[in-house]
Amino acid sequence: MRDCFNIDEMSVKDIDETVHLEEIIFSHPWSKKSIESTLLSSDNICLVVYDSEKNIQAGYCIFTTSFEDADLCRIAVLNDYRRNHLADRMLKKAFEKLETNGVKRVLLEVREGNNAAITLYKKYGFEQIGKRKNYYSEPAEDGLVFEASLSASYYHCTL
Template sequence: MLTIKYIEEKDIARIHHLEKEGFPDPWSMSGIRESLRQTYTILLGAWLSDMLVGYVICYCAADEAEIARIAVAPSCRRQKTASALLKEIKRICLERQIKTILLDVRKSNLAAIRLYQTSGFTEDGVRKDFYANPAEDAILMSFSFGK
């Protein structure tokens, strides 16, 4: 059974491992630690028994939130783990009176774009050459509560 809980410092090495599996430009251990220590960060993990198989990093400021990272271990994908993480992020954001959740995603990342669409996010526009390593356009997406 999948359990969603807040990430603690002891989980950072595993998050770093999942970063390397999921992204061409993985965050460093110190970058993840720094993010975790900020009061405006929500960092949730998804556990299958005692194995951390996915995580989401979200920043909150005033009535807006931003999904900074989400990834699931390759062997555990297409089992609704990321969907469960986004559902819990939405629940927490609603509780904190957040009105809108924003994110950006690489144009070629069709799996993530589809995930966000199935979780209720809609496309707001494109930011040209937003990413480096490799260079790519970003699709900007958002979810608004009460729509």
């Protein structure tokens, strides 16, 4: 595996490319305005990963925070860059930042059929705490709700 990937905090200059990736990856992409307003809130954690050899944004993640809780709202990696552990690396870096900011618990929803994501989340100590019937559309699918205690999760993960 080549290691030409840089993970940095998302900045305003990354918004247009993040919007482009949203449109490619998700059936219901976030708007530019949504991404921008989330980024501009200082408590949120937004990261991007770049292929430094090709100067291409390969993925991103977005966490919103409220006191001791955070929600993983988005995590995405372009198809050509999957299997490089980029989502894993972004989660690890985001969890370090979240813990520094006093976050204790992380919540997320994931498609019931997204086995790769579920496996990754379980590696970080996430446990299913609920199910939302028909939460997703295009295609219709149930959403699984997961929760992790931040202090107990990422320390046990190795890349």
